[in-house]
Amino acid sequence: MTPILPRETLIFTIARLLEGVRLVAVGASSPIPAAGSMLRRALDEPSRQVRLSVLGSVEHNFFTNGSAELFDSAGQGRLDAFFLGGGQIDGQANVNLVGVGDYPATSVRWPGSFGSAYLYFTVPRVILFREEHTRRVLVEKVDFISAPGTSPEGVYRPGGPVALLTSKALFRFDKARPGFTLDSVHPGHSAAEIAEATGFAYDAPAAPTQTPQPDAATLSLMRGRVLTELAETYPAFAADWRRDLAALVA
Amino acid sequence: MQADLRAMAARIRPGMRIALPVDYAGVSMAMTRPLIAHGAGDLDLVCVPTGGLQVDQLIGAGLVRGVETSAVSLGEAGGAPRFNQAVQDGAIRLRDATCPAIHAGLMAAQKGSSFMPMRGLIGTDVLRHRDDWRVIDNPFDTGGDPIVLIPAIHPDVAIFHAPMADRFGNVWIGRRRELAAMAYASAETLVTVERIVEYNLLADEMTAAGTLPALYITAIAPAPRGAWPYGLWGEYGTDTDELIRYARAARTEAGFAEYMAQEVPA
Numbered sequence: 101m102t103p104i105l106p107r108e109t110l111i112f113t114i115a116r117l118l119e120g121v122r123l124v125a126v127g128a129s130s131p132i133p134a135a136g137s138m139l140r141r142a143l144d145e146p147s148r149q150v151r152l153s154v155l156g157s158v159e160h161n162f163f164t165n166g167s168a169e170l171f172d173s174a175g176q177g178r179l180d181a182f183f184l185g186g187g188q189i190d191g192q193a194n195v196n197l198v199g200v201g202d203y204p205a206t207s208v209r210w211p212g213s214f215g216s217a218y219l220y221f222t223v224p225r226v227i228l229f230r231e232e233h234t235r236r237v238l239v240e241k242v243d244f245i246s247a248p249g250t251s252p253e254g255v256y257r258p259g260g261p262v263a264l265l266t267s268k269a270l271f272r273f274d275k276a277r278p279g280f281t282l283d284s285v286h287p288g289h290s291a292a293e294i295a296e297a298t299g300f301a302y303d304a305p306a307a308p309t310q311t312p313q314p315d316a317a318t319l320s321l322m323r324g325r326v327l328t329e330l331a332e333t334y335p336a337f338a339a340d341w342r343r344d345l346a347a348l349v350a
Numbered sequence: 351m352q353a354d355l356r357a358m359a360a361r362i363r364p365g366m367r368i369a370l371p372v373d374y375a376g377v378s379m380a381m382t383r384p385l386i387a388h389g390a391g392d393l394d395l396v397c398v399p400t401g402g403l404q405v406d407q408l409i410g411a412g413l414v415r416g417v418e419t420s421a422v423s424l425g426e427a428g429g430a431p432r433f434n435q436a437v438q439d440g441a442i443r444l445r446d447a448t449c450p451a452i453h454a455g456l457m458a459a460q461k462g463s464s465f466m467p468m469r470g471l472i473g474t475d476v477l478r479h480r481d482d483w484r485v486i487d488n489p490f491d492t493g494g495d496p497i498v499l500i501p502a503i504h505p506d507v508a509i510f511h512a513p514m515a516d517r518f519g520n521v522w523i524g525r526r527r528e529l530a531a532m533a534y535a536s537a538e539t540l541v542t543v544e545r546i547v548e549y550n551l552l553a554d555e556m557t558a559a560g561t562l563p564a565l566y567i568t569a570i571a572p573a574p575r576g577a578w579p580y581g582l583w584g585e586y587g588t589d590t591d592e593l594i595r596y597a598r599a600a601r602t603e604a605g606f607a608e609y610m611a612q613e614v615p616a
Contacts, residue, residue: 129426167398167399175450204446212422217471248474
């Protein structure tokens with residue numbers, strides 16, 4: 101069995117979460133979501149077309165109406181999937197991209213909410229992606245709600261979160277409860293470790309499964325075509341990945 | 351410093367509302383130092399829809415009173431140090447937004463309407479902290495359905511960088527339509543360009559489609575590599591090493607001052 105890099109597990113998981121999408125968009129500073137989306141596109145190519153818009157890419161971005169077009173396409177219901185990170189994410193899937201402490205003079209300031217306060221409402225399949233899996237990030241309650249996980253009845257809300265992917269695990273989100281359920285644990289990690297590193301309560305099966313790994317064909321697609329496509333927008337990430345692959349062989 | 355850039359900067363008066371584009375759309379970095387040298391302060395910046403190096407430098411230079419933005423960062427180079435410091439110190443009035451709300455405000459101004467309705471936002475702290483936004487019940491619905499109204503954003507001046515202009519004052523913006531949106535909404539628009547061409551951009555349908563006509567443009571000045579260290583679409587890439595160099599230097603006020611005192615490579 102070929103060894104598989106942790107980041108390849110994440111990329112493959114994102115591709116799995118994107119099954120069936122027609123249009124997926126990737127925001128700023130998101131190499132792993134971009135790679136996962138490119139893998140989905142490559143896997144589906146024989147049977148169906150997946151359209152992909154990667155912010156900051158020239159080759160993988162077909163929008164012609166400026167930076168508003170992404171949001172307009174979401175408002176029109178054309179955008180099936182998007183990714184959000186978060187300095188803090190809580191057990192209700194509320195996302196904080198603004199800062200820690202009392203707003204506005206937060207003690208730690210992050211860049212800001214970007215398009216989250218709109219896309220979380222309008223995109224049906226939002227995947228929360230944050231590699232750091234600690235109690236600092238996955239908190240009981242966020243300090244600032246850039247975008248809420250759920251909305252009361254009567255609020256226009258065709259979109260929302262479906263999953264949370266970290267460097268350790270995959271959670272599914274149930275908006276009826278609302279709350280997360282541990283779906284699978286990545287190789288090399290344990291359910292106990294995840295409980296220790298998670299600051300919010302979540303449901304967990306008695307024996308969680310291991311996160312599925314890509315087969316040889318998928319892996320070669322990932323390390324070939326996807327890696328090449330990704331390098332245009334994320335040269336530093338692609339170089340890192342290549343270095344890690346070289347070290348695997350050595 | 352070029353005389354024409356200085357003359358453009360001199361149009362800025364204290365207290366003005368200035369619209370600046372997102373880092374990948376065409377930031378007129380060439381105007382940053384002339385703006386600082388000119389020194390008109392108490393500026394309210396509108397980031398369309400996010401800000402970066404230019405915003406951070408204007409804040410560091412003490413020219414900024416308020417920032418309306420969906421985010422401020424240096425992208426791969428990390429957080430914007432002078433912005434973050436100013437937030438911590440409570441030195442600037444923050445109007446946190448979300449990208450499509452900025453677009454909606456500009457769109458309202460573009461249409462000559464006083465506001466635009468917009469989905470999303472309900473239940474966010476972004477909305478809770480915006481006393482200038484309103485929530486109404488959708489008047490076309492039979493009951494309920496709250497929707498947010500974003501007032502028109504009317505900047506005094508928009509400033510951006512583009513690949514080319516012609517000698518008739520038309521500016522080619524390609525598919526970066528947010529630059530047009532900024533210009534439509536603003537009372538004045540100042541543009542730096544890589545080059546000025548002799549032929550009329552409107553004479554050929556291929557270039558006319560991506561051209562912002564002179565009607566919306568107040569002044570143009572050539573500034574080769576004028577977006578540096580940012581890249582310019584179709585022209586050159588971002589100099590991430592330089593952004594990182596700035597990010598490190600500007601962690602302290604003294605480091606920022608030292609960085610800004612250095613000559614800018616041509």
